[in-house]
Amino acid sequence: MSAREQILGKMEALEPVNHPGNFKGASVDFDFQASLEVVGARVLTAEELEIQFPGRRRYDKTMDGLSLAEVEVLEIDGEFGVAENGAIWLTEEAMPHRVAPFICQHLVINVSKIVPNMHAAYEELKKPSSSFGLFLAGPSKTADIEQSLVIGAHGARSLTVVIRA
Amino acid sequence: MSSHAEASEKFIADAERTDWHDETLWFVREKRDKASKVLPEWEALREHASQIKDHTLANLGSYLQAFEAKAQANGIHVHWAADAAEHNAIVHQIIAKEGSKVLVKSKSMLTEECHLNDYLANKGIEVIDTDLGERIVQFRNEAPSHIVLPAIHLKREDVGETFHQHLGTPKGNKDPQFLTEAARQHLRGHFLASEVAITGVNFAIAETGEFVVCTNEGNADMGAHLAKVHIACMGIEKIIPKREDLAVFLRLLARSATGQLITTYSSHFHKPREGQEMHIVLLDNGRTRQLADPKYKNSLKCIRCAACFNTCPVYRRSGGHSYHQPVAGPIGSILAPNIDKKANADLPFASTLCGSCSNVCPVKINIHEQLWFWRQDLMAAGLAPVGKTIGMKLMAFTLAHPAIYRIGGSLLRRFSGMLNTRLNPWYKQREMPVAPKKSFQEWYKKR
Numbered sequence: 001m002s003a004r005e006q007i008l009g010k011m012e013a014l015e016p017v018n019h020p021g022n023f024k025g026a027s028v029d030f031d032f033q034a035s036l037e038v039v040g041a042r043v044l045t046a047e048e049l050e051i052q053f054p055g056r057r058r059y060d061k062t063m064d065g066l067s068l069a070e071v072e073v074l075e076i077d078g079e080f081g082v083a084e085n086g087a088i089w090l091t092e093e094a095m096p097h098r099v100a101p102f103i104c105q106h107l108v109i110n111v112s113k114i115v116p117n118m119h120a121a122y123e124e125l126k127k128p129s130s131s132f133g134l135f136l137a138g139p140s141k142t143a144d145i146e147q148s149l150v151i152g153a154h155g156a157r158s159l160t161v162v163i164r165a
Numbered sequence: 166m167s168s169h170a171e172a173s174e175k176f177i178a179d180a181e182r183t184d185w186h187d188e189t190l191w192f193v194r195e196k197r198d199k200a201s202k203v204l205p206e207w208e209a210l211r212e213h214a215s216q217i218k219d220h221t222l223a224n225l226g227s228y229l230q231a232f233e234a235k236a237q238a239n240g241i242h243v244h245w246a247a248d249a250a251e252h253n254a255i256v257h258q259i260i261a262k263e264g265s266k267v268l269v270k271s272k273s274m275l276t277e278e279c280h281l282n283d284y285l286a287n288k289g290i291e292v293i294d295t296d297l298g299e300r301i302v303q304f305r306n307e308a309p310s311h312i313v314l315p316a317i318h319l320k321r322e323d324v325g326e327t328f329h330q331h332l333g334t335p336k337g338n339k340d341p342q343f344l345t346e347a348a349r350q351h352l353r354g355h356f357l358a359s360e361v362a363i364t365g366v367n368f369a370i371a372e373t374g375e376f377v378v379c380t381n382e383g384n385a386d387m388g389a390h391l392a393k394v395h396i397a398c399m400g401i402e403k404i405i406p407k408r409e410d411l412a413v414f415l416r417l418l419a420r421s422a423t424g425q426l427i428t429t430y431s432s433h434f435h436k437p438r439e440g441q442e443m444h445i446v447l448l449d450n451g452r453t454r455q456l457a458d459p460k461y462k463n464s465l466k467c468i469r470c471a472a473c474f475n476t477c478p479v480y481r482r483s484g485g486h487s488y489h490q491p492v493a494g495p496i497g498s499i500l501a502p503n504i505d506k507k508a509n510a511d512l513p514f515a516s517t518l519c520g521s522c523s524n525v526c527p528v529k530i531n532i533h534e535q536l537w538f539w540r541q542d543l544m545a546a547g548l549a550p551v552g553k554t555i556g557m558k559l560m561a562f563t564l565a566h567p568a569i570y571r572i573g574g575s576l577l578r579r580f581s582g583m584l585n586t587r588l589n590p591w592y593k594q595r596e597m598p599v600a601p602k603k604s605f606q607e608w609y610k611k612r
Contacts, residue, residue: 003449004245007401010453011226014462019406020216023413025206038426065391069357084416085426098438099390102383102430118412118427125408129373131239131436135415137427140383144298144314145341146321147189153297154349154356155383155430 027084028116033163035086039138040151041159049108049162056108063096065103074104078136080113081163082121087137088161089121091130098132102140107156109136112164166489166508168550169515173483187481189317194475196424197525204416214413215529218466221406222456228371228404229447235374239436242444249279252448256281256363256396257288259444263394265290265361269352271378271385272296273365274312274469275398275448277491278504281363292363293355295384297348304331310485312492313422313471318484352384362388366399366445367468368414372407375435376445379418379428386432395437397445401452402465414468417527422470451503460538464499466528471496473522473532479515488512495522499535502543510548513539556591574604 001009033043044052056073057063068074076095078088088111092098101107115121121135140155151157167175177183201207221228233243246252252275260268270276270292282292282303294303298315302308304327309315316324325339334347364385369376376397378385389395405414419425437443455461474480474494485493490501490509498516501509513536520533543549544557563570577583581600585592603611 002245003247003251006247007245007447007449007453008226008229010449010457011229012457014223014456017216017220017223019220020213022409023210023213025209027204027206035426039429066357069353087427087431097390099387102386102390118416119409122409122412129375129408129433129435132438133433133435134386135427135431137429137431140381140429142297142345142382143423144296144301144316145324145344146319147192147314147317148321148341150342150345152349153345153382153384154295154352154387 023119026117026119028120030083030116032081032083032086032114035083036081036138036161037086039086040141041086041138041161043161043163046162046164049160052160053106053108059094059100060096063100065097065099068097068100068103071104073106073108074100075108075110076101078109078111080115080121080124081111081161082116082118082135083114084117085137087121087135089125090134090136092132093130101134101136102155104156106158106160107139108160108162110162110164114163167487168511169483169487169489170511170550172487172489173479173515176484176487177482183482185320186318186484190475190481193314193423194472194525197421197472197475198424200420200424200426204420210413210417211527211529214417214527215466217405217410217413218528221404222402222462222465225401225404225456228406229401232369232371232374232404233447235372236376236445237374239374240443241374241437242442244444244446246446246448246450248450249448252279252398252446252450253281253284255446256398257285257290259394259396260285260290260361261288263361265359267291267293267355267359268361268363269293269295269355269359269384269388269392270363271365271380271388272299272315273363273398274492275365275400276363277309278450279398279448281398293352293359295352295355295382295388296380297345297382297384300348300352301327304328308486308491310493311471311474312469312494313474318486353387356384356387356391359388359391360393361396362392362394363396363398364389366397366403367418368411369399369404369445370406370408370411371404373435375408375433377411377431377433379415379431381425381429383430386430389434390438392441394442395434395444397434397443399445399447401447401449402456402467418468418470421472421525421527455500455503460542461499461503461535463530464496464503464532464535466530467496467500468528469496470527472525472527476521476525478517478519478521483515488515495532495536496530499532499539502539506543506546506548510543511550513537513543514550514553571604571606578602578604
């Protein structure tokens with residue numbers, strides 16, 4: 001008997017328990033910009049971005065994974081932001097390569113649509129999904145050394161967000 | 166192998182360090198409290214998550230099959246492993262086919278449970294743990310002491326010394342920023358070179374066949390997106406029914422674990438990258454046994470946040486290594502005896518049964534009750550600590566025989582020093598109370 005048969009065979013029907021359905025009553029009064037700051041992201045206007053990162057690379061589908069390792073500042077577009085936690089949903093289609101938002105040294109994301117919380121976020125994601133997507137909230141970070149927060153672990157060292165109208 | 170009591174006795178011998186460890190973990194608990202109190206719906210979220218998990222476990226077989234079908238349709242290879250040995254063999258086979266001798270792995274408690282690193286080392290394959298905390302303990306040849314904060318038992322001086330030895334950082338440098346940068350450069354090389362990446366799985370969605378990996382560092386993604394072969398290792402209990410259920414769990418997970426709003430990265434792997442091979446290994450290793458036992462079934466709801474560790478007074482003051490197996494703390498104490506009853510019989514007794522763990526658990530596992538159930542099961546199996554077993558039997562006998570109770574009582578009152586002996590386990594680190602001159606019965610008769 002294969003492991004699959006073994007494992008499934010041990011799962012007799014237990015007492016039925018209903019799925020509680022969609023969560024209702026979630027808070028909606030969050031400030032996206034405030035949440036971005038909490039997770040360590042910086043917010044700039046489009047003009048300020050030009051001054052700060054004039055040499056940035058825009059998303060370019062021809063870039064391969066390893067060459068992206070040399071990119072200092074990469075700019076990509078996010079699908080929407082989540083006000084509750086400053087997370088931005090990114091899809092594979094918006095990046096040169098899946099590793100892009102991790103491997104560049106500094107990341108810039110443009111976002112225009114904001115939803116209040118994660119429940120609203122997954123309402124947006126009911127449409128056929130991308131082969132790869134992620135919620136990205138701020139620059140990479142760790143507190144593994146004596147609980148001391150260090151920004152810039154293995155992923156991007158900084159995140160700059162431009163909220164476009 | 167030391168029991169929890171023996172190991173923690175050594176740990177608390179350094180009182181100052183124990184206080185530091187205690188305060189550090191409690192600080193993490195306080196961050197969790199702050200993050201949870203911001204949401205008026207926190208308790209409703211916990212209840213909702215608990216119900217989703219209850220429902221999933223009641224239908225685990227069909228959800229696993231639905232997941233498998235969808236994942237396979239998306240081009241992911243799905244493997245099933247009945248136990249740790251089978252899991253390790255499957256992972257090894259995939260790696261051997263590709264031919265790599267060095268590979269990167271992000272945090273996966275399941276691979277710790279299976280001792281995968283050692284297994285692969287014996288086959289001549291080196292695994293580089295890329296989570297910073299895990300890399301630190303890997304250099305030190307230690308086990309992680311916490312499932313979310315693997316190096317929480319170490320001070321920055323310890324990390325500085327370890328990096329000096331293994332990465333050539335300047336001796337005496339203990340600046341976390343500097344040390345993290347050194348680790349970044351060191352591991353970046355491995356990410357760029359590795360053809361195989363192993364990750365864990367935080368959640369797998371039956372509805373879509375996708376799986377989600379949550380990190381703060383980005384190490385799971387740095388490995389997986391550059392590798393030709395991505396192997397994801399998952400316990401069968403990590404399944405959840407629908408995509409929209411993720412909203413509930415992603416709102417609870419980071420807040421419970423570290424007090425963060427969400428982990429920096431919550432990556433949803435739906436299909437392999439073009440040209441990439443993606444594998445997922447579904448592991449049982451005793452989970453079906455727990456599923457079939459109504460006393461312990463709830464332990465399978467665990468989302469590995471470690472909120473229970475951070476609040477547990479025993480964990481805080483004994484450290485993860487006292488639990489002598491990969492998952493420490495309260496949840497570890499109810500999971501480990503299922504894997505090996507004899508080796509882990511001491512763990513359910515390493516508790517005051519205060520219930521704080523159950524109070525903070527985001528999915529409402531009744532951890533403190535299961536600790537108690539385990540004590541009864543272990544007692545019945547003859548695996549409880551010998552001293553306690555004998556003591557309990559003597560007490561039960563005495564309380565059941567009124568004459569002996571009266572005689573015993575008067576002897577104790579006359580020679581109360583009798584109990585101040587090493588043979589009395591309750592005497593260790595406690596002062597026995599001063600006995601009254603008369604028993605209640607004697608006083609009542611003469612009143």
